[in-house]
Amino acid sequence: MTASHVHDHASCRSEALDAARRLTERRGLRLTETRARVLDIVAESHTPIGAYDILQRLAGERGRAAPPTVYRALGFLVEQGFVHRIDTLNAFVACFDAERSHDAGFLICETCKTVEEIADPALGEAMRKTVSARGFKPRRTVVEISGTCAACAAKAAA
Numbered sequence: 107m108t109a110s111h112v113h114d115h116a117s118c119r120s121e122a123l124d125a126a127r128r129l130t131e132r133r134g135l136r137l138t139e140t141r142a143r144v145l146d147i148v149a150e151s152h153t154p155i156g157a158y159d160i161l162q163r164l165a166g167e168r169g170r171a172a173p174p175t176v177y178r179a180l181g182f183l184v185e186q187g188f189v190h191r192i193d194t195l196n197a198f199v200a201c202f203d204a205e206r207s208h209d210a211g212f213l214i215c216e217t218c219k220t221v222e223e224i225a226d227p228a229l230g231e232a233m234r235k236t237v238s239a240r241g242f243k244p245r246r247t248v249v250e251i252s253g254t255c256a257a258c259a260a261k262a263a264a
Protein backbone atom coordinates (compact mmCIF):
# COMPACT_ATOMS: atom_id res chain seq x y z
CA MET A 107 0.00 0.00 0.00
CA THR A 108 1.52 3.26 -1.08
CA ALA A 109 0.07 5.77 1.31
CA SER A 110 0.30 8.76 -0.96
CA HIS A 111 -1.53 7.13 -3.83
CA VAL A 112 -5.25 7.29 -4.24
CA HIS A 113 -6.75 4.24 -2.58
CA ASP A 114 -9.76 3.08 -0.66
CA HIS A 115 -8.74 4.53 2.66
CA ALA A 116 -12.05 3.67 4.33
CA SER A 117 -10.97 0.05 4.25
CA CYS A 118 -7.48 0.86 5.66
CA ARG A 119 -9.21 2.68 8.46
CA SER A 120 -11.75 0.02 9.34
CA GLU A 121 -9.11 -2.69 9.11
CA ALA A 122 -6.89 -0.78 11.54
CA LEU A 123 -9.80 -0.60 14.00
CA ASP A 124 -10.70 -4.27 13.53
CA ALA A 125 -7.10 -5.37 13.99
CA ALA A 126 -6.86 -3.33 17.21
CA ARG A 127 -10.07 -4.92 18.49
CA ARG A 128 -8.83 -8.43 17.74
CA LEU A 129 -5.40 -7.80 19.27
CA THR A 130 -6.65 -6.17 22.48
CA GLU A 131 -9.03 -9.08 22.99
CA ARG A 132 -6.30 -11.62 22.33
CA ARG A 133 -4.06 -9.80 24.83
CA GLY A 134 -6.80 -9.75 27.45
CA LEU A 135 -7.08 -5.97 27.23
CA ARG A 136 -9.92 -3.68 26.35
CA LEU A 137 -10.30 -1.24 23.50
CA THR A 138 -12.41 1.24 25.43
CA GLU A 139 -14.61 3.76 23.65
CA THR A 140 -12.01 6.52 24.14
CA ARG A 141 -9.17 4.31 22.89
CA ALA A 142 -11.20 3.31 19.83
CA ARG A 143 -12.21 6.91 19.13
CA VAL A 144 -8.63 8.19 19.40
CA LEU A 145 -7.42 5.40 17.12
CA ASP A 146 -10.16 6.23 14.63
CA ILE A 147 -9.10 9.88 14.54
CA VAL A 148 -5.42 8.98 14.05
CA ALA A 149 -6.38 6.43 11.36
CA GLU A 150 -8.41 8.98 9.42
CA SER A 151 -5.54 9.55 7.03
CA HIS A 152 -1.92 8.69 6.39
CA THR A 153 -0.93 12.17 7.50
CA PRO A 154 0.43 12.30 11.05
CA ILE A 155 -1.62 14.14 13.63
CA GLY A 156 -0.36 15.85 16.79
CA ALA A 157 -1.78 15.21 20.26
CA TYR A 158 -3.15 18.75 20.40
CA ASP A 159 -5.05 18.27 17.14
CA ILE A 160 -6.52 15.03 18.45
CA LEU A 161 -7.80 16.93 21.49
CA GLN A 162 -9.22 19.63 19.23
CA ARG A 163 -11.02 17.01 17.18
CA LEU A 164 -12.57 15.53 20.29
CA ALA A 165 -13.42 18.89 21.83
CA GLY A 166 -16.57 19.29 19.78
CA GLU A 167 -17.89 15.84 20.57
CA ARG A 168 -20.55 14.98 23.04
CA GLY A 169 -19.42 13.21 26.21
CA ARG A 170 -15.82 14.04 25.34
CA ALA A 171 -12.97 12.65 27.38
CA ALA A 172 -10.75 14.91 29.49
CA PRO A 173 -7.25 15.58 28.09
CA PRO A 174 -5.45 13.24 30.54
CA THR A 175 -7.79 10.43 29.46
CA VAL A 176 -7.02 11.15 25.82
CA TYR A 177 -3.26 11.17 26.50
CA ARG A 178 -3.54 7.88 28.38
CA ALA A 179 -5.52 6.38 25.49
CA LEU A 180 -2.84 7.55 23.08
CA GLY A 181 -0.14 6.06 25.29
CA PHE A 182 -2.00 2.77 25.33
CA LEU A 183 -2.35 2.74 21.54
CA VAL A 184 1.36 3.45 21.07
CA GLU A 185 2.33 0.79 23.61
CA GLN A 186 0.17 -1.78 21.85
CA GLY A 187 1.59 -0.83 18.45
CA PHE A 188 -1.73 0.39 17.03
CA VAL A 189 -0.35 3.88 16.67
CA HIS A 190 3.24 4.91 15.97
CA ARG A 191 4.85 8.07 17.18
CA ILE A 192 6.86 9.94 14.56
CA ASP A 193 9.52 11.65 16.67
CA THR A 194 10.73 13.92 13.88
CA LEU A 195 7.25 15.44 13.60
CA ASN A 196 6.12 14.97 17.20
CA ALA A 197 2.97 13.44 15.77
CA PHE A 198 1.19 10.13 15.46
CA VAL A 199 0.16 7.80 12.64
CA ALA A 200 -1.99 4.71 12.83
CA CYS A 201 -0.37 1.37 12.16
CA PHE A 202 -2.15 -0.29 9.29
CA ASP A 203 -0.33 -3.56 9.82
CA ALA A 204 -0.53 -4.08 13.58
CA GLU A 205 -1.09 -7.81 13.42
CA ARG A 206 2.34 -8.42 12.00
CA SER A 207 5.05 -7.64 14.50
CA HIS A 208 7.56 -5.41 12.80
CA ASP A 209 10.34 -2.93 13.17
CA ALA A 210 8.95 0.46 12.44
CA GLY A 211 10.36 2.38 9.50
CA PHE A 212 8.74 5.49 8.11
CA LEU A 213 9.02 7.38 4.86
CA ILE A 214 7.95 10.95 5.57
CA CYS A 215 7.02 13.02 2.53
CA GLU A 216 7.85 16.68 3.08
CA THR A 217 5.61 17.71 0.18
CA CYS A 218 2.27 16.01 0.80
CA LYS A 219 2.96 15.25 4.49
CA THR A 220 1.95 11.63 4.23
CA VAL A 221 3.85 8.96 6.07
CA GLU A 222 4.27 5.52 4.65
CA GLU A 223 5.23 2.75 6.99
CA ILE A 224 7.72 0.23 5.75
CA ALA A 225 7.63 -3.04 7.58
CA ASP A 226 10.41 -4.79 5.71
CA PRO A 227 12.05 -7.43 7.93
CA ALA A 228 15.30 -6.96 5.98
CA LEU A 229 15.55 -3.42 7.32
CA GLY A 230 15.24 -4.52 10.95
CA GLU A 231 17.62 -7.40 10.36
CA ALA A 232 20.30 -5.12 8.92
CA MET A 233 19.92 -2.67 11.80
CA ARG A 234 20.09 -5.36 14.47
CA LYS A 235 23.23 -6.82 12.91
CA THR A 236 24.97 -3.45 12.72
CA VAL A 237 23.93 -2.48 16.23
CA SER A 238 24.78 -5.75 17.97
CA ALA A 239 28.19 -5.77 16.28
CA ARG A 240 28.90 -2.73 18.45
CA GLY A 241 27.70 -4.49 21.58
CA PHE A 242 24.81 -2.10 21.89
CA LYS A 243 21.51 -3.31 23.31
CA PRO A 244 18.70 -1.49 21.50
CA ARG A 245 15.46 -0.85 23.34
CA ARG A 246 13.59 0.82 20.55
CA THR A 247 14.50 0.97 16.89
CA VAL A 248 12.71 3.35 14.58
CA VAL A 249 13.88 4.63 11.22
CA GLU A 250 12.41 7.91 10.02
CA ILE A 251 13.37 8.99 6.53
CA SER A 252 12.28 12.42 5.27
CA GLY A 253 12.08 13.28 1.59
CA THR A 254 9.74 13.10 -1.38
CA CYS A 255 7.30 10.28 -1.97
CA ALA A 256 6.97 8.56 -5.36
CA ALA A 257 3.68 10.31 -6.19
CA CYS A 258 5.08 13.78 -5.41
CA ALA A 259 8.30 13.04 -7.28
CA ALA A 260 6.28 11.98 -10.33
CA LYS A 261 4.15 15.13 -10.09
CA ALA A 262 7.26 17.31 -9.88
CA ALA A 263 8.76 15.60 -12.93
CA ALA A 264 5.60 16.01 -15.00
Ligand SMILES: [Zn+2]
Nearest residue numbers: 113114115118
Ligand atom coordinates in the same frame (compact mmCIF):
# COMPACT_ATOMS: atom_id res chain seq x y z
ZN1 LIG B 1 -5.17 4.23 3.54
Ligand SMILES: [Zn+2]
Nearest residue numbers: 201202203223
Ligand atom coordinates in the same frame (compact mmCIF):
# COMPACT_ATOMS: atom_id res chain seq x y z
ZN1 LIG C 1 3.25 -0.41 12.24
Ligand SMILES: [Zn+2]
Nearest residue numbers: 215218255258
Ligand atom coordinates in the same frame (compact mmCIF):
# COMPACT_ATOMS: atom_id res chain seq x y z
ZN1 LIG D 1 4.27 13.14 -1.17
